Amino acid sequence: MITLGHYLTLSAVLFAIGLFGVLTKRNVIAVLMSVEILLNAAAIAFAATAAYRDPLFFSGQLFALFIIVVAAAELSIGFAILLTLYRHAGSVSTDVIEEMRG
Amino acid sequence: MSLVAFAILAGLILAGALVVVFSSNIVRAAVALAFTFFLIAGLYFMLGSPMLAVVQFAVNAAAIPILTLFIIMMTRSRSVRPASGIFVLVALAVVIAFAGGLWAYLGAAETQVFPVSPEGIGLRLLSVTLFPFEVASVLLLLAMVGAIVLARRVEE
Amino acid sequence: MITFLAVVLLAVGGMLVAMAAPLLDRRADVLAGVTVAIFGVTAIMGALAYSERVLILASLEAGPLTGLALVLLSVAGLAVAWSGLTRPQSLKGGPGEFYAFLLWGVLGGVLLVGANNLLLFFLGLELSSYATYVIAAYDRDRRESAEGATKYMVLGALGSAFLLYGFALIYAATGSIYLDAIRQSLADGVPTLARVGFALALVGLGFKLALVPFHAWVPDAYQGARPLGGAFLASVPKIAVALGLITLLGRGFFPMNSEAGGWILGLAFLSFVLGNLWALPQENIKRLLAYSTVGHMGYLALGLAVGGAFGYASAGFYLLAYLLAGAGAFFALEAAEAAGVPSTLEGWKGLGRRAPLLAALVALLFLSLAGVPLLAGFLAKLYVFAAAAKAGWYGVLVVAVLTTVLGYFYYFKVLAAVFLDAPKDAGALNVSPSAVALVFVFAGLSLLFGVWPGAAFSVIERAFSVFLGA
Amino acid sequence: MIYANLSYWIPLLPFLGFLMLILLGPLFRGRLSGWFATLTMALVAFLALGLLAEALRAAPQWRLVGGEVELARGALSGFPFRLEWPWLSIQGEAGISLTFYIDQLAALVVAMVAVASLFIHLFSIGYMDGEARYPTFFAYLQLFTAAMLTFVMAGNFFIALLAWEVMGLMSYLLIGFYYKKKTAQAAMKKAFLTTKLADLGFMLGLFWLYKELGTFDLATVAEKAALLAVPVASGIGLLVFVAAIGKSAQFPLHVWLLDAMEGPTPVSAMIHAATMVAAGVYLTGRFYPVLEQGQALGYVAWIGGITALFAAVLAPAFADVKKIMAWSTVSQLGYMFLGLGVFGWAAAMFHLLTHAFFKALLFLGSGSMIHGSKTQDIFEMNRLGRYMPWTWVTFAVGALALIGVPPFAGFWSKDLILDVAKEHAPVLWFIGMVAAFFTAFYTTRMFVIAFHHPSLPSPWKAAAWNKDCPELNLKAGDCPPDPAPEPDHKPHESGAEMIIALVALAALSLIVGFWGSPLFGQSLLLFLYPGEAPEIIPASKLFGGYVIGTLVALAGIAVAWGLYARDPLKQRAPLWLTQALQRRLYIDEFYYRVVAEVAQWPTKALWLLDTYVVDVVVDAVGYVTMITGQALRYLQSGKLAVYALYIALGALALVFLGGARW
Structure with a gap:
C-alpha cells in the first residue's frame, strides 16, 4: 500500500532536485522554474498530509490550492522584474547581475 | 497495484524535474516542467482530490509553462550555460545532505486516504477559509498591477 | 472589529488607489495625500484596537499585538508616502500605483502578525513580500534597481519556498495549520518533523529579517532601490516579520521556545558580528546602512531569542528605535538625493556646511543607530542586552557589546565626512522643507524615546504580556 | 497641593521656552523673544511662589521656647511633596525614575531662582537690545x-x-x-x-x-x-x-x-x-x-x-x-x-x-x-x-x-x-x-x-x-x-x-x-x-x-x-x-604652568609604552578588524548562486541542528 511516507519522501526528493536547480542554473528564468518545483514539492506534502491525516478539515488541500495561486502571482511579478532587467542588460543570465558586490 | 502506479508516477515526476534542472536547453526545460506538473496533477487524483488535480492541471501544467515560454521568447533566452564543475559538486553535496537530512526525518505509515469532493473544498473555501481567500484576491491584484507597472513601456 | 475595518480600509484603499492611478497620472501627489490619510486613520485605529480581543472570520486574531503592528506599520507606511510627496513625478512608470503597493504591503504585514493559522500567515507574508519586490524594482530607470530587485526577488522566492516547506512539515507533524492546535499537539512532545519544519520556516523568516546567512540580498536590494524604497524595505517587512515570528513562537510553537531560541540566538550572533564587520569598509551609504541593518536585526533577534514578555518587549522597543532611526536615515538620504547629492561618502562630504539642519538631524539619527545615550537606539540596545543578561548569556553579551563599538566606528566615519571634510561643491543645498520635516520628526522621536522611553516601553511590554497570557 | 502637583511645569516651562526660541528664533523679531522669555519666567515665578506658600503651610511648624527648638505641629500629609515618573526601567533591577522632591529648602530655592531669574530676564530685554x-x-x-x-x-x-x-x-x-x-x-x-x-x-x-x-x-x-x-x-x-x-x-x-x-x-x-x-x-x-x-x-x-x-x-x-x-x-x-x-x-x-x-x-x-x-x-x-x-x-x-x-x-x-x-x-x-x-x-x-x-x-x-x-x-x-x-x-x-x-x-x-x-x-x-x-x-x-x-x-x-x-x-x-x-597671587599662572608641565610627565613616561606596545596592539586590532571586514567582502561576491548557496547552507545547518536534540 502507498503510505503517507511515500508521498512525503517524493516531495522531499522533488524539493532537493528543485534546490539543486536553484543553485546551479545560470539563467534567472531557469532559477524561477526550479523555485516552482520547490513550491510544488511543498504542495504535494500539504495535499498528501491532508488526505491521510486531516480528513475532517483537509486544510492542506486548501493550502495546496493557495500555493498554486501564490506561485502564479510570484511568477508574474518575477517575470516583470526580469523584463526590467532585460531592458538594461540585454540578458537575463545571472552573469549580468553581478555588478553590485562587496 | 496502486503502489506500482505510484512508483511509475513518482519516477516520471522526478525524471521530469531532473530534466528541468539538468537540461541546458531552456525551452526543453520549460516543456519538461509542464510535463512534471501535469503528472503531479495525477498524484492529486490518487490523493482523492479531483478539484486540486484540475486546478493543478489548468494553472501549473498549462498557464505557467506558457507564461514561461513567453518570457523565454521575450528575453531571447535559448540555452543555459552550465555552471562550473566545482560549483555543481558543492551544490550537489549540499543538496544530497539536505535531502538525506529531510528523508531521515520523514516516514509515516498511514495507509488510508480520505477523498475530498470538490463541493467539500468549495464549502470550506467559502466558510472557514473565506478570509485567506479574499487575501489571495488582493495578492493576485497586486501581482497584476505590479507586473503592469514594471513591465509596461514608458513613453519618453 | 476596528482591526477588521482597518484591514478592509488598507485593502480597499489600495484597490482604489491602483484604479485611480492611471486617471491621475499627473497628480500622483493627490494619491500620496490619500495614502497618508489612510495610514493616519489606520494608525489611530491600531491604537484603538489595542484593547480589542476578537477573532475575525476565524482567521485574524485582533489583539494588542495586531494593534501594535498596525500602529508601527502604518507609521512606517505614512512616512514613506509622505516622503513620496516631495518628488511625486519622479517615480517613473507608475507614480500613483506606488501608493497601492505601500498600502498592500502594510496590509500583508498586519495579516501575518494577526494570523491564527499558517495559511493566512503565509499569504500575509507573500503579500508583503511582493509589494516589497515591486518597490525594490520601482526605480526602473536605473540598472542597479533591476539588478538588486532581481536578486531580492529570486532569493526571496527561495526563502518563501523554504518557509512553505517548513510549514508543510509542521502540518505533517501536527495535522493542523491552526496555531492553537499546533501548540496543543506539540505540548505532548515535539516530534522531530515539527522541529525540522520550524527550522525551515526560520530560514524564510530569517531571510526577510536579513539575518546572516540569509542576508546576502540586503545590500544589493538597498543599494538598488531608491532611498524611499530603502526606507520601506528597512521598516515594513522587518516590523511585520519580527512581530510575526513572535506570533509563531508565542502562539504555535510555545512548547519548543527554548530550542527555537537557541537557533535564533545562533543567527543573531552571526548577524551582529558579521553585519557590523561588513559595514566597516563600505563607501556607499545605502550599502553601509544595509549591512548595519543586518547587525541591528542581529541585536533585535537577540531579544527574540530570549523570549518571554521582557525579551519580546525589548525586541519590540528595538523595532521602534530601529524604525525611527533606520527609516529616518533613509528619508534623509532621500532628501539629499532629491537635492542632487549622491548617497556616497564622497558625495556627503561637507554636507554639514551645505545643509546644516539636515546634517544635524542625520547626526542625531546616526548617533541613535550607533547607540549613543539619550537616544532611542541606546536604550533599545540596553534593553536587549539586559534581556540577554537575564537569560545568562554573558559570553554572547560581551561579543554583542564589542560589536557595537564597530558600529560607532562606521557611523562616525560618515559623520566625520559630513562635518569635518570640506565640500567639493560649496553651494548651499536646496532641500525640500517637507522632506526635512519628515526627517525632523523621526530624529525628534528618536530623541524623545531616548529621553523618555517609559511610556512606549510599557505599552509594548503590556502588548506582549497580554499576548503571552492568552 | 495644587501647586505641588503642578510643580513639574516649573522646569518644563522654561525648557519649552528654550525649544521655541531655539527653533523659531528668527521669527521673533526685535525684543519679542526677550518679552516672551520674561513672560515665561513670570509664569514660573508665580508657580514657584505658590509652591513656596504651600510648602510653608504644609511644613512642620517649629517654635523657639527658651532657647530650645520644639515641634509645634508635624508636617501635613503629603509633605515633602514628591512627584515621580518612571524613566529607565529594567526588569528585575531598580530603575531610575524622574523624581521631583520638594521639601522646605527646595521650595525656598526654587522660589529664589525663579524670582531672581525673572528680574534678570526683564533686565536683559533692554541690556541685550x-x-x-x-x-x-x-x-x-x-x-x-x-x-x-x-x-x-x-x-x-x-x-x-x-x-x-x-x-x-x-x-x-x-x-x-x-x-x-x-x-x-x-x-x-x-x-x-x-x-x-x-x-x-x-x-x-x-x-x-x-x-x-x-x-x-x-x-x-x-x-x-x-x-x-x-x-x-x-x-x-x-x-x-x-x-x-x-x-x-x-x-x-x-x-x-x-x-x-x-x-x-x-x-x-x-x-x-x-x-x-x-x-x-x-x-x-x-x-x-x-x-x-x-x-x-x-x-x-x-x-x-x-x-x-x-x-x-x-x-x-x-x-x-x-x-x-x-x-x-x-x-x-x-x-x-x-x-x-x-x-x-x-x-x-x-x-x-x-x-x-x-x-x-x-x-x-x-x-x-x-x-x-x-x-x-x-x-x-x-x-x-x-x-x-x-x-x-x-x-x-x-x-x-x-x-x-x-x-x-x-x-x-x-x-x-x-x-x-x-x-x-x-x-x-x-x-x-x-x-x-x-x-x-x-x-x-x-x-x-x-x-x-x-x-x-x-x-x-x-x-x-x-x-x-x-x-x-x-x-x-x-x-x-x-x-x-x-x-x-x-x-x-x-x-x-x-x-x-x-x-x-x-x-x-x-x-x-x-x-x-x-x-x-x-x-x-x-x-x-x-x-x-x-x-x-x-x-x-x-x-x-x-x-x-x-x-x-x-x-x-x-x-x-x-x-x-x-x-x-x-x-x-x-x-x-x-x-x-x-x-591673583599668581595662582592662575601657577596652574597653567603646572598643567603644562604635569601634562608632559605622563606623556613622557608613557611615550615608550605607547609607541611600542599600545600603538602596536591598537593598530593591530584595528588592522585585523578592517582586514576582516575587507576579506568578508569577498564572501559577498554578487553572484546569485552563491547567495542561494548561503541560504541552502543555513537551511542545512538548521535542519541538522533542528533534528539533533539540544
Missing part, C-alpha cells in the same frame, strides 16, 4: 533656568547630575557668548576645564554612593547616611564637595569665575552670581547627612573661611567693576560654606537666599553702570551718581546689603553665620570678621570711585595695553582692556525695564533679610530647620554679634571712605603687593 544673537541669548538663559530648577527640585542625585552638567554647558556657552573675542574663548575653556575636572568628583562620589547604598534617591540617602562607615562617608562626601568647590568657585578652584565675567552682564548676574555658583552650596547642603556622618564638615568650613578672606582681600586691587563683583561672589560663597561647615546649615541657606538677591542686584546695577557709561573701569566712570539716580539708589541698597549694615538683608544672614562660627570655631569667626571688614572696604571703594568721582585716568590701564595676560594664558595683544569711553561721554540712565528690575531686586534685598531676623522670630530659619543637629541660636544670644558685626562693617566703610573720597589715585600699598594681588 541690538545684540546679534538676541533670541539665542534668551534661549540659552531659558535652558539654563530649566536646568537649574530641575537641579534644585531633583529627587535623586542622578537627575541632579544631569541637570548639573547642562548648567555647566550653558555656563560654558554663555561665557563664550561673544565667541569672537580671544579672551572669551580662553575664559570659556578655562571655566570648562576647571569645572569639568571638579565634576569628576560628583560622578565618582555618586557611583560610590550607589555602590554602598544602592540608591540615588535623595530622601533615602539622607535616611541611610548613618549606615555608612565613617571613612566611606567622608570619601563620598569629599568627592562631591570637590565638585561643589569647582562649581562655587572656592579656593583653590576659584580661578575660572573671574574670567567668566567675559560673558554678558546678565549672565554674570544670573549664572555666576545668583544661581549656578550657589548650586555648589545647595549640593553640599543636600549631602550634609553624608558629610556629617563622615566627620568631614571641618574641611568645608575651612575652605569656606579661607576663600571668604582671600577673595575679599584681593578685590580692592581691581578696577573692573565686574571683576570686583566676581571676587565678592567668591567671598560670599565662602561664607556660605563656612556656615555649612560649622553646623549653621539653616544660616548658610539663609545667606544663599539673601545673597542671590543682593548680588543679582549689584550685578545688574553694574550692568546698568556699564550700559550708561560705556566702560567697565570704575575709574573711567564719570560721577554716575549725578546721571543715574535710580542706579545710584538701588546700587547703594545692594552695597549696604553686601557690607552687612542693618537692616539690609546681608546683615542678618552674614552675622548669623558668624555667630554660629563663634560657637564652634572661634578662629573661623575671626577670619570671617576680617573678611567682613575687607568686604566693607572694597565695596565702599568701588562705590565712591564709580559714583562720586569724575572720570579719572585709570591707574593700571595704560600698563595693561599690549601686555600678555598670564591669567588666561594669552599672548600680548590678545587681551587688551576695553577701550576707554570718549572723553566727553555723558552717562545716561538706563531704560524702564532695567530700572524696574533694579528696584524690584532692591526691594527684595531690603525685605528678605527680615524673614530670618529675630525681629520676626527667625521664622525662615525655623521653616528650614531640619529637626536635628544644625543649630538655631536664640535671639538673646545674637545681640553681641550684631554690635560687633555692625562696628566692623562701619569701620570698613569709614576707612575706605577716608582713603578714596579725596584722592583715589594715590598708590598706597607697595607696588609689588598691588601687582601680586592683581595677578
Whole structure:
C-alpha cells in the first residue's frame, strides 16, 4: 500500500532536485522554474498530509490550492522584474547581475 | 497495484524535474516542467482530490509553462550555460545532505486516504477559509498591477 | 472589529488607489495625500484596537499585538508616502500605483502578525513580500534597481519556498495549520518533523529579517532601490516579520521556545558580528546602512531569542528605535538625493556646511543607530542586552557589546565626512522643507524615546504580556 | 497641593521656552523673544511662589521656647511633596525614575531662582537690545533656568547630575557668548576645564554612593547616611564637595569665575552670581547627612573661611567693576560654606537666599553702570551718581546689603553665620570678621570711585595695553582692556525695564533679610530647620554679634571712605603687593604652568609604552578588524548562486541542528 511516507519522501526528493536547480542554473528564468518545483514539492506534502491525516478539515488541500495561486502571482511579478532587467542588460543570465558586490 | 502506479508516477515526476534542472536547453526545460506538473496533477487524483488535480492541471501544467515560454521568447533566452564543475559538486553535496537530512526525518505509515469532493473544498473555501481567500484576491491584484507597472513601456 | 475595518480600509484603499492611478497620472501627489490619510486613520485605529480581543472570520486574531503592528506599520507606511510627496513625478512608470503597493504591503504585514493559522500567515507574508519586490524594482530607470530587485526577488522566492516547506512539515507533524492546535499537539512532545519544519520556516523568516546567512540580498536590494524604497524595505517587512515570528513562537510553537531560541540566538550572533564587520569598509551609504541593518536585526533577534514578555518587549522597543532611526536615515538620504547629492561618502562630504539642519538631524539619527545615550537606539540596545543578561548569556553579551563599538566606528566615519571634510561643491543645498520635516520628526522621536522611553516601553511590554497570557 | 502637583511645569516651562526660541528664533523679531522669555519666567515665578506658600503651610511648624527648638505641629500629609515618573526601567533591577522632591529648602530655592531669574530676564530685554544673537541669548538663559530648577527640585542625585552638567554647558556657552573675542574663548575653556575636572568628583562620589547604598534617591540617602562607615562617608562626601568647590568657585578652584565675567552682564548676574555658583552650596547642603556622618564638615568650613578672606582681600586691587563683583561672589560663597561647615546649615541657606538677591542686584546695577557709561573701569566712570539716580539708589541698597549694615538683608544672614562660627570655631569667626571688614572696604571703594568721582585716568590701564595676560594664558595683544569711553561721554540712565528690575531686586534685598531676623522670630530659619543637629541660636544670644558685626562693617566703610573720597589715585600699598594681588597671587599662572608641565610627565613616561606596545596592539586590532571586514567582502561576491548557496547552507545547518536534540 502507498503510505503517507511515500508521498512525503517524493516531495522531499522533488524539493532537493528543485534546490539543486536553484543553485546551479545560470539563467534567472531557469532559477524561477526550479523555485516552482520547490513550491510544488511543498504542495504535494500539504495535499498528501491532508488526505491521510486531516480528513475532517483537509486544510492542506486548501493550502495546496493557495500555493498554486501564490506561485502564479510570484511568477508574474518575477517575470516583470526580469523584463526590467532585460531592458538594461540585454540578458537575463545571472552573469549580468553581478555588478553590485562587496 | 496502486503502489506500482505510484512508483511509475513518482519516477516520471522526478525524471521530469531532473530534466528541468539538468537540461541546458531552456525551452526543453520549460516543456519538461509542464510535463512534471501535469503528472503531479495525477498524484492529486490518487490523493482523492479531483478539484486540486484540475486546478493543478489548468494553472501549473498549462498557464505557467506558457507564461514561461513567453518570457523565454521575450528575453531571447535559448540555452543555459552550465555552471562550473566545482560549483555543481558543492551544490550537489549540499543538496544530497539536505535531502538525506529531510528523508531521515520523514516516514509515516498511514495507509488510508480520505477523498475530498470538490463541493467539500468549495464549502470550506467559502466558510472557514473565506478570509485567506479574499487575501489571495488582493495578492493576485497586486501581482497584476505590479507586473503592469514594471513591465509596461514608458513613453519618453 | 476596528482591526477588521482597518484591514478592509488598507485593502480597499489600495484597490482604489491602483484604479485611480492611471486617471491621475499627473497628480500622483493627490494619491500620496490619500495614502497618508489612510495610514493616519489606520494608525489611530491600531491604537484603538489595542484593547480589542476578537477573532475575525476565524482567521485574524485582533489583539494588542495586531494593534501594535498596525500602529508601527502604518507609521512606517505614512512616512514613506509622505516622503513620496516631495518628488511625486519622479517615480517613473507608475507614480500613483506606488501608493497601492505601500498600502498592500502594510496590509500583508498586519495579516501575518494577526494570523491564527499558517495559511493566512503565509499569504500575509507573500503579500508583503511582493509589494516589497515591486518597490525594490520601482526605480526602473536605473540598472542597479533591476539588478538588486532581481536578486531580492529570486532569493526571496527561495526563502518563501523554504518557509512553505517548513510549514508543510509542521502540518505533517501536527495535522493542523491552526496555531492553537499546533501548540496543543506539540505540548505532548515535539516530534522531530515539527522541529525540522520550524527550522525551515526560520530560514524564510530569517531571510526577510536579513539575518546572516540569509542576508546576502540586503545590500544589493538597498543599494538598488531608491532611498524611499530603502526606507520601506528597512521598516515594513522587518516590523511585520519580527512581530510575526513572535506570533509563531508565542502562539504555535510555545512548547519548543527554548530550542527555537537557541537557533535564533545562533543567527543573531552571526548577524551582529558579521553585519557590523561588513559595514566597516563600505563607501556607499545605502550599502553601509544595509549591512548595519543586518547587525541591528542581529541585536533585535537577540531579544527574540530570549523570549518571554521582557525579551519580546525589548525586541519590540528595538523595532521602534530601529524604525525611527533606520527609516529616518533613509528619508534623509532621500532628501539629499532629491537635492542632487549622491548617497556616497564622497558625495556627503561637507554636507554639514551645505545643509546644516539636515546634517544635524542625520547626526542625531546616526548617533541613535550607533547607540549613543539619550537616544532611542541606546536604550533599545540596553534593553536587549539586559534581556540577554537575564537569560545568562554573558559570553554572547560581551561579543554583542564589542560589536557595537564597530558600529560607532562606521557611523562616525560618515559623520566625520559630513562635518569635518570640506565640500567639493560649496553651494548651499536646496532641500525640500517637507522632506526635512519628515526627517525632523523621526530624529525628534528618536530623541524623545531616548529621553523618555517609559511610556512606549510599557505599552509594548503590556502588548506582549497580554499576548503571552492568552 | 495644587501647586505641588503642578510643580513639574516649573522646569518644563522654561525648557519649552528654550525649544521655541531655539527653533523659531528668527521669527521673533526685535525684543519679542526677550518679552516672551520674561513672560515665561513670570509664569514660573508665580508657580514657584505658590509652591513656596504651600510648602510653608504644609511644613512642620517649629517654635523657639527658651532657647530650645520644639515641634509645634508635624508636617501635613503629603509633605515633602514628591512627584515621580518612571524613566529607565529594567526588569528585575531598580530603575531610575524622574523624581521631583520638594521639601522646605527646595521650595525656598526654587522660589529664589525663579524670582531672581525673572528680574534678570526683564533686565536683559533692554541690556541685550541690538545684540546679534538676541533670541539665542534668551534661549540659552531659558535652558539654563530649566536646568537649574530641575537641579534644585531633583529627587535623586542622578537627575541632579544631569541637570548639573547642562548648567555647566550653558555656563560654558554663555561665557563664550561673544565667541569672537580671544579672551572669551580662553575664559570659556578655562571655566570648562576647571569645572569639568571638579565634576569628576560628583560622578565618582555618586557611583560610590550607589555602590554602598544602592540608591540615588535623595530622601533615602539622607535616611541611610548613618549606615555608612565613617571613612566611606567622608570619601563620598569629599568627592562631591570637590565638585561643589569647582562649581562655587572656592579656593583653590576659584580661578575660572573671574574670567567668566567675559560673558554678558546678565549672565554674570544670573549664572555666576545668583544661581549656578550657589548650586555648589545647595549640593553640599543636600549631602550634609553624608558629610556629617563622615566627620568631614571641618574641611568645608575651612575652605569656606579661607576663600571668604582671600577673595575679599584681593578685590580692592581691581578696577573692573565686574571683576570686583566676581571676587565678592567668591567671598560670599565662602561664607556660605563656612556656615555649612560649622553646623549653621539653616544660616548658610539663609545667606544663599539673601545673597542671590543682593548680588543679582549689584550685578545688574553694574550692568546698568556699564550700559550708561560705556566702560567697565570704575575709574573711567564719570560721577554716575549725578546721571543715574535710580542706579545710584538701588546700587547703594545692594552695597549696604553686601557690607552687612542693618537692616539690609546681608546683615542678618552674614552675622548669623558668624555667630554660629563663634560657637564652634572661634578662629573661623575671626577670619570671617576680617573678611567682613575687607568686604566693607572694597565695596565702599568701588562705590565712591564709580559714583562720586569724575572720570579719572585709570591707574593700571595704560600698563595693561599690549601686555600678555598670564591669567588666561594669552599672548600680548590678545587681551587688551576695553577701550576707554570718549572723553566727553555723558552717562545716561538706563531704560524702564532695567530700572524696574533694579528696584524690584532692591526691594527684595531690603525685605528678605527680615524673614530670618529675630525681629520676626527667625521664622525662615525655623521653616528650614531640619529637626536635628544644625543649630538655631536664640535671639538673646545674637545681640553681641550684631554690635560687633555692625562696628566692623562701619569701620570698613569709614576707612575706605577716608582713603578714596579725596584722592583715589594715590598708590598706597607697595607696588609689588598691588601687582601680586592683581595677578591673583599668581595662582592662575601657577596652574597653567603646572598643567603644562604635569601634562608632559605622563606623556613622557608613557611615550615608550605607547609607541611600542599600545600603538602596536591598537593598530593591530584595528588592522585585523578592517582586514576582516575587507576579506568578508569577498564572501559577498554578487553572484546569485552563491547567495542561494548561503541560504541552502543555513537551511542545512538548521535542519541538522533542528533534528539533533539540544
